[in-house]
Amino acid sequence: MNELYMRVAADETWLLKVLAPLLEHDNFLSTLWDIYKQVKAAGVVQDIICGIFRCDYMLHGQSHADAALKQVEVNTTCLAGCCHASHVARMHHHLLQIRGADTSKLAYKPANIDNVVSCLAQAHKLYISSTPAELETTTSTCVLMPVQIRNVNTTDERPIDYALWDQGIPCYRCDWPDILAHTRLTPSRQLMYRHSLDSTMEFEVSVIYFRAGFEPFEYIRFPHGKETRLRLEMSRSIKAPDFLTHLSTLKIVQQALNDIGTLEVFLPDSNPEARSEGMATFMPMTPLDSEQGRSIASEAELAKHYVLKPNLEGGGNNIYRNDILAFVSELPVERLKHYTLMRLIEPPPTQSLLLAGEEMYDGEVISELGVLGTCIWRKTREGAVEVMRNEAAGWTFKTKPAAVDEMSVVKGYGCFDCPKFVDD
Amino acid sequence: MNELYMRVAADETWLLKVLAPLLEHDNFLSTLWDIYKQVKAAGVVQDIICGIFRCDYMLHGQSHADAALKQVEVNTTCLAGCCHASHVARMHHHLLQIRGADTSKLAYKPANIDNVVSCLAQAHKLYISSTPAELETTTSTCVLMPVQIRNVNTTDERPIDYALWDQGIPCYRCDWPDILAHTRLTPSRQLMYRHSLDSTMEFEVSVIYFRAGFEPFEYIRFPHGKETRLRLEMSRSIKAPDFLTHLSTLKIVQQALNDIGTLEVFLPDSNPEARSEGMATFMPMTPLDSEQGRSIASEAELAKHYVLKPNLEGGGNNIYRNDILAFVSELPVERLKHYTLMRLIEPPPTQSLLLAGEEMYDGEVISELGVLGTCIWRKTREGAVEVMRNEAAGWTFKTKPAAVDEMSVVKGYGCFDCPKFVDD
Numbered sequence: 129m130n131e132l133y134m135r136v137a138a139d140e141t142w143l144l145k146v147l148a149p150l151l152e153h154d155n156f157l158s159t160l161w162d163i164y165k166q167v168k169a170a171g172v173v174q175d176i177i178c179g180i181f182r183c184d185y186m187l188h189g190q191s192h193a194d195a196a197l198k199q200v201e202v203n204t205t206c207l208a209g210c211c212h213a214s215h216v217a218r219m220h221h222h223l224l225q226i227r228g229a230d231t232s233k234l235a236y237k238p239a240n241i242d243n244v245v246s247c248l249a250q251a252h253k254l255y256i257s258s259t260p261a262e263l264e265t266t267t268s269t270c271v272l273m274p275v276q277i278r279n280v281n282t283t284d285e286r287p288i289d290y291a292l293w294d295q296g297i298p299c300y301r302c303d304w305p306d307i308l309a310h311t312r313l314t315p316s317r318q319l320m321y322r323h324s325l326d327s328t329m330e331f332e333v334s335v336i337y338f339r340a341g342f343e344p345f346e347y348i349r350f351p352h353g354k355e356t357r358l359r360l361e362m363s364r365s366i367k368a369p370d371f372l373t374h375l376s377t378l379k380i381v382q383q384a385l386n387d388i389g390t391l392e393v394f395l396p397d398s399n400p401e402a403r404s405e406g407m408a409t410f411m412p413m414t415p416l417d418s419e420q421g422r423s424i425a426s427e428a429e430l431a432k433h434y435v436l437k438p439n440l441e442g443g444g445n446n447i448y449r450n451d452i453l454a455f456v457s458e459l460p461v462e463r464l465k466h467y468t469l470m471r472l473i474e475p476p477p478t479q480s481l482l483l484a485g486e487e488m489y490d491g492e493v494i495s496e497l498g499v500l501g502t503c504i505w506r507k508t509r510e511g512a513v514e515v516m517r518n519e520a521a522g523w524t525f526k527t528k529p530a531a532v533d534e535m536s537v538v539k540g541y542g543c544f545d546c547p548k549f550v551d552d
Numbered sequence: 553m554n555e556l557y558m559r560v561a562a563d564e565t566w567l568l569k570v571l572a573p574l575l576e577h578d579n580f581l582s583t584l585w586d587i588y589k590q591v592k593a594a595g596v597v598q599d600i601i602c603g604i605f606r607c608d609y610m611l612h613g614q615s616h617a618d619a620a621l622k623q624v625e626v627n628t629t630c631l632a633g634c635c636h637a638s639h640v641a642r643m644h645h646h647l648l649q650i651r652g653a654d655t656s657k658l659a660y661k662p663a664n665i666d667n668v669v670s671c672l673a674q675a676h677k678l679y680i681s682s683t684p685a686e687l688e689t690t691t692s693t694c695v696l697m698p699v700q701i702r703n704v705n706t707t708d709e710r711p712i713d714y715a716l717w718d719q720g721i722p723c724y725r726c727d728w729p730d731i732l733a734h735t736r737l738t739p740s741r742q743l744m745y746r747h748s749l750d751s752t753m754e755f756e757v758s759v760i761y762f763r764a765g766f767e768p769f770e771y772i773r774f775p776h777g778k779e780t781r782l783r784l785e786m787s788r789s790i791k792a793p794d795f796l797t798h799l800s801t802l803k804i805v806q807q808a809l810n811d812i813g814t815l816e817v818f819l820p821d822s823n824p825e826a827r828s829e830g831m832a833t834f835m836p837m838t839p840l841d842s843e844q845g846r847s848i849a850s851e852a853e854l855a856k857h858y859v860l861k862p863n864l865e866g867g868g869n870n871i872y873r874n875d876i877l878a879f880v881s882e883l884p885v886e887r888l889k890h891y892t893l894m895r896l897i898e899p900p901p902t903q904s905l906l907l908a909g910e911e912m913y914d915g916e917v918i919s920e921l922g923v924l925g926t927c928i929w930r931k932t933r934e935g936a937v938e939v940m941r942n943e944a945a946g947w948t949f950k951t952k953p954a955a956v957d958e959m960s961v962v963k964g965y966g967c968f969d970c971p972k973f974v975d976d
Contacts, residue, residue, distance in 0.1 A: 228748075228751065293649065327652070
């Protein structure tokens with residue numbers, strides 16, 4: 129999946145074709161695309177791209193014996209929770225082992241933080257080693273982490289920040305609305321960052337690790353959101369991820385990839401077996417604006433097995449089962465093309481205990497496995513992809529009560545968890 | 553200093569002579585000594601001892617140029633703060649470096665936690681490897697950490713607990729009043745620990761890392777305090793530290809060591825230069841129950857340079873300067889021998905900022921450097937000391953407002969800090 133998304137993100141023509149129907153109608157997407165056009169016009173000055181991906185899976189099947197992992201979605205941008213997931217897995221291991229319980233069947237403790245940091249550190253070093261001689265300076269370099277303001281999730285960012293410093297790589301978190309004031313572009317498009325506005329000390333930004341800039345409100349509520357993203361994308365800094373990788377996380381891309389032919393185009397060298405194993409994790413997806421789509425959305429017996437997803441989301445804002453009928457019946461015809469129907473993943477019944485806040489839930493649950501990958505690649509002039517890093521980087525595991533549809537720990541709908549293997 | 557205290561703790565005869573005048577009068581000490589006599593009568597079954605020591609120093613002198621480090625005291629038992637000290641030093645390094653300040657003059661970041669854990673792990677392995685064949689079992693071994701109840705300082709214990717588990721060594725914290733219920737002695741005096749009283753699963757305790765059992769209230773307020781300590785001391789487990797090492801932390805021992813002759817007896821093989829360097833850190837100490845002592849305690853001009861310390865304390869409950877006069881004048885004659893006068897360490901004036909709670913202090917401060925040492929030694933039948941580990945293990949650094957006499961972070965009188973070297 130990592131390689132698939134690296135290649136998708138490198139194929140501007142294909143992405144544009146997929147996104148075209150939405151470009152004219154969606155404000156957020158057209159804002160982003162407009163930024164990209166300006167960057168293209170000025171010329172892209174950094175061909176190395178860094179991506180930290182998470183591919184989410186759920187079990188699908190009547191019973192555990194015949195259940196298989198199915199892809200929920202692929203996140204290519206701003207994935208949160210990898211630090212929390214490590215900590216909770218360590219806690220579960222610890223709580224079991226101090227009671228003398230067998231921990232051998234628990235999933236290994238994931239080294240998510242180390243792996244993400246190792247990827248950013250590699251990108252940082254690549255930036256330095258690939259800087260042309262005429263642009264070399266004595267200025268220190270740093271990783272810049274744009275973050276959302278009033279973010280409750282800093283504990284998921286700080287461990288990465290600190291671990292970079294521990295490797296001798298300066299890392300600065302900067303609130304999204306403050307980026308413009310703290311940065312400037314040199315004529316040769318090096319991005320310079322000042323931590324203190326009272327000081328003249330500057331860093332040259334090697335890697336921009338985006339933990340902000342992926343939600344519409346960051347462009348609408350903050351008047352300088354667009355200018356901020358434009359400056360960052362214009363720069364020589366390695367983006368983690370870049371603009372096209374960000375867009376490849378959208379639902380409409382997942383739907384377009386849901387096709388064996390597309391996979392062959394993007395992964396011509398992979399063996400057919402691996403491709404069909406990958407395909408086997410896909411659930412059927414149908415554009416709402418199609419004959420089959422409209423028929424599902426109008427029959428309760430069909431709709432109850434589907435989820436309706438907005439094409440521009442990476443996740444969230446979904447409409448489930450029979451709610452689809454009422455929702456679609458009120459949807460203006462021209463907005464049909466903004467949605468995709470996906471066959472619901474229906475996991476076998478599983479019992480567990482969840483502790484959220486001060487409440488304990490004891491009942492049926494649904495879990496989601498996130499497989500992390502760290503990638504670095506270079507886009508050649510000819511449009512080819514040179515993979516410089518593609519590593520499995522750990523996992524996240526989230527569990528929610530079965531009756532709750534949306535999986536969001538931050539919103540209080542689920543818990544970080546740790547899977548335990550069972551015998552067949 | 554580590555070696556000195558290992559040898560002092562091994563010399564029961566000398567310790568008994570030093571402590572004898574107090575034995576009959578002090579409840580706590582006589583309780584402890586009574587435990588030791590019972591252990592002696594039954595025979596000591598573990599000859600390996602583990603000690604984690606902290607030797608505290610302050611600067612003494614009119615100015616920084618002529619100031620020298622002077623010993624405040626030596627702690628051999630239950631030293632708290634080594635984890636906090638590491639964290640605060642890391643925080644100071646981080647806060648300086650993100651502002652681009654020079655951190656090269658800051659003291660190195662101490663690896664206190666790693667070093668303490670490495671010492672306990674070595675003791676754990678020594679316990680296993682030195683267990684006689686006829687006592688070997690298949691039972692798992694663990695480190696037992698007796699802790700005080702309602703302890704606010706668990707964050708200084710947990711990092712050691714977790715790091716031992718990370719090395720595959722089970723570690724259990726157990727409240728002091730619960731120890732009896734959770735442990736039993738086998739006929740061959742292996743100490744067995746059950747974490748859950750509902751379970752029959754037992755661990756054989758390799759090392760007892762005392763973070764409780766060193767204060768009188770633990771023997772007076774809890775009816776089973778004495779029985780608890782007796783069971784622990786009776787066991788084959790390696791004690792960190794054992795009973796005699798615990799007693800060597802008392803002020804009266806520090807006073808008795810304040811004598812070049814004593815040092816020669818304990819460290820006959822050390823070179824005289826090292827001995828006199830050690831001696832140079834000692835401040836003059838005088839028993840209160842002596843001609844010189846009584847004269848200091850009755851003249852304000854003399855008393856103002858002294859601190860009066862209870863002989864049975866490792867630190868705390870001191871009387872400072874001219875308060876000594878009123879205190880001693882009301883002291884019953886038979887209690888004079890319970891106190892020692894020590895020349896006050898008078899540090900050169902230093903300015904700093906302290907953040908305690910939500911308040912900022914800006915003014916003159918006094919700092920105390922704690923030098924950590926980790927030790928393991930074996931007492932041979934002939935009473936000799938075989939040193940198995942003697943390592944510098946990091947440092948702690950505490951700073952308080954100059955007007956406050958007692959240095960206690962837990963009581964809110966001081967802050968953890970990080971020293972910065974200055975040019976001569």
